[in-house]
């Protein structure tokens with residue numbers, strides 16, 4: 001086992017996301033037994049290599065820390081830089097063991113490995129793995145009925161945060177909806193949230209480093225937003241709950257926005273060391289005036305549904321109890337209107353803006369690419385993934 005590049009026999013690969021999600025202090029360390037010998041320690045190391053399932057990043061971090069403590073003693077190497085996310089997490093786990101004696105660390109390591117029995121692994125990790133797989137394939141659900149194509153953010157366990165894959169799925173869904181038989185296209189969310197915006201781990205879990213991820217992220221974002229600018233049919237948001245970040249800014253490119261009174265609208269870009277996107281630096285001042293747009297986009301002021309309606313970002317607010325029924329009844333009626341008339345009217349509204357919107361989108365993406373690599377942004381994301389901060 002080489003401590004910094006440790007991998008199990010097969011089946012799993014640690015992601016930065018998971019590594020940062022679990023505080024080391026919560027790790028379950030097995031019940032102490034008799035003092036472990038060097039042989040017990042080596043056997044335990046071999047046992048780790050044979051694990052077939054991912055024991056979870058909290059356990060991996062703890063194993064790493066105990067291994068280092070048992071072999072090298074207390075952590076006395078320099079702390080890795082902020083961009084070196086994995087090694088920084090490992091360093092912090094090791095450093096957290098303070099002056100724990102080598103023998104105790106060895107014992108704890110052996111106890112921890114023995115607690116990872118194949119049967120308990122199979123039941124807990126197997127289940128987790130299956131959930132992840134299901135989520136991956138259905139995080140964006142597209143259905144078409146009654147003249148309406150519905151595109152649903154369907155990742156409720158993560159408040160519908162948008163992964164790189166989901167951006168791509170949405171681009172394809174919009175492409176397909178633009179030529180299908182439906183008259184209108186609707187976005188909504190599963191669960192209590194409409195969408196919590198960009199998945200903040202999109203960049204931390206980048207396999208080829210932050211710079212590459214930022215470059216690809218900017219290209220993807222530009223294409224993603226262009227697909228909203230270009231969408232030819234009426235595009236409606238059914239905002240069933242809180243909306244954050246890009247799920248809010250995109251609303252400026254929608255044709256109608258219906259909100260439950262449980263919805264809120266939050267664009268905490270400065271708090272995240274980021275800047276506005278989805279053309280909101282242009283659409284928001286136009287919709288609500290520069291002073292109100294500044295409060296949202298620079299200061300991260302969160303609006304209630306009624307405030308967002310008063311600012312012109314939302315078309316209408318409905319009580320939660322009747323929201324779904326009222327909105328879908330109305331949308332089904334709208335979907336029966338002559339589709340070509342709706343399409344042409346939308347084209348008339350949008351066509352004089354298109355070149356401007358493309359240009360604004362391009363500039364916002366260029367600026368964001370640099371911001372994602374800034375210390376302000378990296379620190380904000382690190383604080384979120386290590387659970388020090390939440391909006």
Ligand SMILES: CCCC/C=C/CC(=O)SCCNC(=O)CCNC(=O)[C@H](O)C(C)(C)COP(=O)(O)OP(=O)(O)OC[C@H]1O[C@@H](n2cnc3c(N)ncnc32)[C@H](O)[C@@H]1OP(=O)(O)O
Pocket residue numbers: 021157158159161162196197198199200201202217218220221244245246247268269272274277384389390391
């Ligand atoms: C490539 C294109 C990039 C375009 C850029 C766009 C910019 C933006 O969109 S900026 C906005 C980014 N979003 C956020 O900053 C929201 C972060 N999330 C939160 O502050 C909170 O999670 C919440 C206020 C939305 C909800 O808090 P609550 O206490 O109710 O629930 P949690 O326990 O925090 O969340 C449940 C679960 O979901 C995970 N999660 C929620 N939002 C995100 C997110 N945006 N990215 C990644 N993960 C998210 C949260 O971590 C929890 O996960 P675990 O159960 O595994 O802990």
